[in-house]
Amino acid sequence: MQSIKVADYLNHRPVTFNQDMRIEAAVEKLLQSGQSGGPVIDESRRVIGFLSEQDCLKKMLEATYQNESHSVVSDVMTKDPLCVNCEDSIVQIADMMSCNKPKIYPVVDEDKRLLGVISRANVLLAIDKHLHDTYMSGQRYV
Template sequence: MGIKSFQGKRDSSQEKTVEQILVSDYMTKKLITFKPDDSLDHVINLLIKHKISGGPVVNDKNELIGIISETDCIKHISERKYYNMPADMNNTVGKYMVTDVDTIDKDMNIFDAAFKFISSHRRRFPVIENGKLIGQLSQKDVLKAAIKVKGNTWK
């Protein structure tokens, strides 16, 4: 008669538990936000000062209504220069922001969020809870999470 198994009953306490790394663990909570009536000059100055490439646009209730980016500002500047037009007096964020904004859930796994970045070609995702802006996840935040995981679990 042969031996069926050399392994005894496994101790469940030795099994590894996979810890979820969530968007809320790495999202930026202190954001530079813009209002729809802010001028593009104001936006450009803040983007340069804070070394960011864009930011969420919110109303007075802190509800997300759009995103303004360097690209949006550059489009405005280049169109004016190309057509040799004078400065637009109505060069407000509300006129140039993108209103079709993809958001991300704070309870999403950070690596699922990484896939969303790859598939959407976005640089940032606002995080919304109960209709209010609570944070933002950037591609750099995903990289920070990857480095931390590498330091803890990857060989």
């Protein structure tokens, strides 16, 4: 199971944001993507933050009370998010995710450039496929 790598299950086309994007535009992009969050990247595609539904919800709720919003992504994003790399084990990521860590991790190269994201759903799929393959191969020899 340790041989199953993030590279085999990551989402190569995640929703991304830039730090100067208005929160309202980011929320719309997030809702259209169906993801619960995404990396904030700079012009070189380096990960500089992470924006989640929870971050947006707090700011949007605040805007409804004030009847206006002037916030941008950099105001609410998580700075220096936890990132993983392609060679990390799915088991290692599953352990991290089971301890109330983020639901989605940016996957980066050695220069912190975004390669994709890995979500809890991706990790569950990897584990399920491995267990199914193991079960099926065990059944052949019965």
